[in-house]
Amino acid sequence: xxxxxxxxxxxxxxLFVHLIFxxxxxxxxxxxxxxxxxxxxxxxxxxxxxxxxxxxxxxxEKLQAEMExxxxxxxxxxxxxxxxxxxxxxxxxxxxxxxxxxAGNGAxxxxxxxxxxxxxxxxxxFSFYTSSKKVPHLQSKYFRTDHGTLEVDAQVLDxxxxxxxxxxxxxxxxxxxxxxVNSGGGVPSAAHFSKLAKKVSAQMADQFLDSVFPVQVxxxxxxxxxxxxxxxxxxxxxxxxxxxxxxxxLIDPDTGEVLGTAxxxxxxxxxxxxxxxxxxxxxxxxxxxxxxTVGCIVRKVQ
Numbered sequence: 001x002x003x004x005x006x007x008x009x010x011x012x013x014x015l016f017v018h019l020i021f022x023x024x025x026x027x028x029x030x031x032x033x034x035x036x037x038x039x040x041x042x043x044x045x046x047x048x049x050x051x052x053x054x055x056x057x058x059x060x061e062k063l064q065a066e067m068e069x070x071x072x073x074x075x076x077x078x079x080x081x082x083x084x085x086x087x088x089x090x091x092x093x094x095x096x097x098x099x100x101x102x103a104g105n106g107a108x109x110x111x112x113x114x115x116x117x118x119x120x121x122x123x124x125x126f127s128f129y130t131s132s133k134k135v136p137h138l139q140s141k142y143f144r145t146d147h148g149t150l151e152v153d154a155q156v157l158d159x160x161x162x163x164x165x166x167x168x169x170x171x172x173x174x175x176x177x178x179x180x181v182n183s184g185g186g187v188p189s190a191a192h193f194s195k196l197a198k199k200v201s202a203q204m205a206d207q208f209l210d211s212v213f214p215v216q217v218x219x220x221x222x223x224x225x226x227x228x229x230x231x232x233x234x235x236x237x238x239x240x241x242x243x244x245x246x247x248x249x250l251i252d253p254d255t256g257e258v259l260g261t262a263x264x265x266x267x268x269x270x271x272x273x274x275x276x277x278x279x280x281x282x283x284x285x286x287x288x289x290x291x292x293t294v295g296c297i298v299r300k301v302q
Contacts, residue, residue, distance in 0.1 A: 039117050040081070043082065046060070059190070062193065119204070131145050132185075135180060150171070214298070217293065228278060237273070241281065
């Protein structure tokens with residue numbers, strides 16, 4: 001069976017065709033097989049509707065760093081930084097390498113790699129506050145609850161064509177349990193924002209990853225199915241996943257655009273163990289005349 005990857009976002013066509021070629025060719029050039037798409041995450045911008053009073057709790061540098069970390073953790077992309085402090089450090093090292101103090105084999109000016117895809121995040125909603133109520137019969141005692149919501153829209157830009165190739169809407173919220181405190185004021189801990197940023201970033205990397213590199217079956221052992229996605233891949237224990245075979249490539253006759261592949265549902269599996277770099281699942285259902293095999297595509301149950 002040919003290993004064919006399907007895009008859920010039709011406009012990622014060039015990369016789609018490239019991946020089909022690599023996965024379906026009997027012999028792949030090792031250099032090509034190891035090439036990864038390069039992704040750069042721009043510093044998030046803030047929607048004008050977000051009030052100035054809450055912006056001081058919105059740590060954009062932290063959010064950008066978490067987004068880079070989430071993409072790096074997938075192991076499927078090269079992440080090239082666009083963080084200002086990192087670029088300054090690189091430029092400082094380049095100037096040092098060009099000085100008479102070094103052997104001249106250090107960082108080279110003009111050698112920073114361009115990204116294949118730019119991700120442009122915009123924070124369009126952010127709340128970060130506490131609510132409190134007085135404890136009955138106790139002076140200067142309050143029940144306090146912390147709340148927060150972070151919503152981000154992200155555009156994916158193709159740096160060659162300047163096209164918007166995908167858009168994502170990401171959201172994470174929290175609300176703590178009541179805690180007795182001595183004051184009714186205050187704001188949530190910065191640790192809560194870090195968790196919001198981490199969850200939103202993981203969502204973005206997971207959605208982009210599923211669009212470019214859908215989860216695939218890499219090994220079958222009895223009723224055990226091994227998948228090419230591990231930790232930070234968006235999978236959870238006991239999660240149900242649908243399994244498909246990919247058939248013919250679908251092409252729009254008017255535009256020539258690759259729309260994806262005709263997928264056939266053949267069964268369902270359940271995640272049983274998540275390892276750092278792969279996941280083990282158990283077969284729940286499988287068609288007898290079309291069993292689950294290596295190369296099948298796996299998608300989350302919608």
